[in-house]
Amino acid sequence: MLAARSIRVRGVVQGVGFRPFVYRLASAHRLTGWVLNGEQGVEIHVEGSEPRLAAFLHELETQPPPAASIAEIEVHPTAPNGFSEFAIRESEKRERPTVRxxxxxxxxxxxxxxxxxxxxxxxxxxxxxxxxxxxxxxxxxxxxxxxxxxxxxxxxxxxxxxxxxxxxxxxxxxxxxxxxxxxxPQFYLEEGSSAVRDSSEAVNRAALLLREGQIVAVKGLGGYHLACDARNASAVLAMRERKYRKEKPFALMVRGLDTAYELADISREAASLMTSVSRPIVLVPAKVELPHVAPDNSELGLMLPYTPLQYLLFAAGAPEVLVMTSANRSSEPIAYEDDNARDSLAGIADAFLIGERPIARRVDDSVTRVGAFGPAILRRARGYAPGAVTTLPVEGPLLAVGPDLK
Ligand SMILES: [Zn+2]
Ligand SMILES: [Zn+2]
CATH class of the missing domain: 3.90.870.30 (DHBP synthase)
Known part of the structure; x- marks a missing residue:
């Protein structure tokens, strides 16, 4: 007998392949109906036989896409409409979005x-x-x-x-x-008054400049980085002097984990944190000293590449250990708009590797360390934001404050 369910899934369910997943699941169980992104989560109407509906619901709960995080699934019986196929519908727009x-x-x-x-x-x-x-x-x-x-x-x-x-x-x-x-969109490289327009040539040129000890501003996911060869002491010193940054350690991006093992003591927990989907900076005990990178500090902050561009830079021959520090003048927040980056980084960067895709909001790299009770997040930003920290049972108003300036 034909039955139907109305389902609402809340949590991190948009932008993680959830609708295609529901579509494939419904098709596999030969169910009909629709799925859409509502502002309160993903909404689903499915109809078919009871055993098929039960199997669908079970897989929906137990096998969601890897990046999805389900907070809650509401299921209500509803009347079948006699749909002949399963479809992905246009999104709904309502008053107050609550989806994560x-x-x-x-x-x-x-x-x-x-x-x-x-x-x-x-x-x-x-x-x-x-x-x-x-x-x-x-x-x-x-x-x-x-x-x-x-x-x-x-x-x-x-x-x-x-x-x-x-x-x-x-x-x-x-x-x-x-x-x-x-x-x-594409990437291009600006160097003084000249520009390299072709993406691949721009990346090759940037890698060459980095090998030569120059400082390159590189547009990332949530803002610009300032990059230079971390094993080139005079390049790192130049970065410090131009940024007016006396002692604060610089974060490093390493080509791969094997390079990380050469630089620091990487525990199993630290390695799994470095390779996690958040790809944070992980503070680890240094084994070697890289002059001017982290003065008077026994730790290094290491991260792995996470954007295609960063992989391309390393593949194009960029030094395998790069200083990758938030591009800003000291005490200013990370630059993320192209014109602002050009202005505020003139005199610091020798060249700019600029991507055409605009950044919607400033998001810095996250900073973590392995703690006694699991990962400790010291700066919660890219890869974690805007994930919920916790759900607090409060009745009165709750004030949350975050840093505007570092
Ligand atoms: Zn295309
Ligand atoms: Zn992919």
Whole structure:
């Protein structure tokens, strides 16, 4: 007998491939109905036989996409409508959005494979992403999470990307920031009054400048980094002097974990924190001294690359240990708008590696360490924000304060 359920899923369920997941699940169980992104979460109407509905619900709860985090699933019996297929519907817009936005995700293995495959359409494309990876919080301008509400709205999809975007079997089905070199934004390099317009040439040139000991401002997910060769003492000293930063340690980005093991004592817990989906800076005991990087400090702050561009930079021959510090003058917050970065970093950076995709909001790298009771988050930002810290049972008003200036 035909039965139906009305389902609402709350939590981090938008921008993590949840609707495609529901679509595939419903199709696999031969259920009909629809799914949409509501402002209170993902809403689903499914109909079919009771055993199929039960199996669908079980998998919905137990096998959500890796980046999703379900806070609550509400299920109500409802009347069947006699739908003949399962569809992804347009988003609803209501008064007060309560859905949680996903933090930014590091580029996934499948995208990395394509990034370095010369036969792939997105070979060397610094903005490659899919439903399992890529920017979220730093591109979202409003809710619900759909392309017109992201900083990708200026780049209409070409036929190729559009076909992937509309194919439920594709990894990029409804991937909002999807793009390719033919239709999407690019990177370019500015060096004094000259510019390198081609993305690949720009990345190669930036890698060369870094090898030569120059300082390059690199646009990241939530702001600009200032990068230089961490093993080049005069480059690091120049960075300190130009930034007016006397002692505060610089964060380092290492090409891979093997490089991290050369620099510091990396425990199993530290390694798993470094490779986690948040990809934070992890404070670890130093084994070597890198002059001017962390003066009078027994620890180093290490992180792994997390954007396609950072992987491309290392692949293009950038030094395997880079200072990657938030681009700002001392005591100012991280620069994230291109014009502001050009102004405030003139006199610090020798060149600018600029990506065309705007950053919706400033998000710094997170800082963590391995604590006695698990990971301790010292600065909760990229990769964690805007995840909920906790849910507090309070009746009165609650005041939360965050840093505007560091
Ligand atoms: Zn991916
Ligand atoms: Zn495209």
């Amino acid at each position: 936005v996903s933090p930014d995700l590091p580029v996934c293995e499948a995208c990395l494979t394509e990034l370095f495959d010369p036969k792939d359409r997105r070979f060397s494309y610094p903005y490659i992403n899919c439903t399992n990876c890529g920017p979220r919080f730093t591109v979202i301008l409003g809710l619900p999470y759909d392309r017109p509400n992201t900083t990708m709205r200026s780049w209409p999809l070409d036929k190729y990307c559009s076909a992937e975007y509309h194919d439920p079997a594709n990894r990029r089905f409804h991937a909002q920031p999807v793009a390719c070199p033919q239709c999407g």
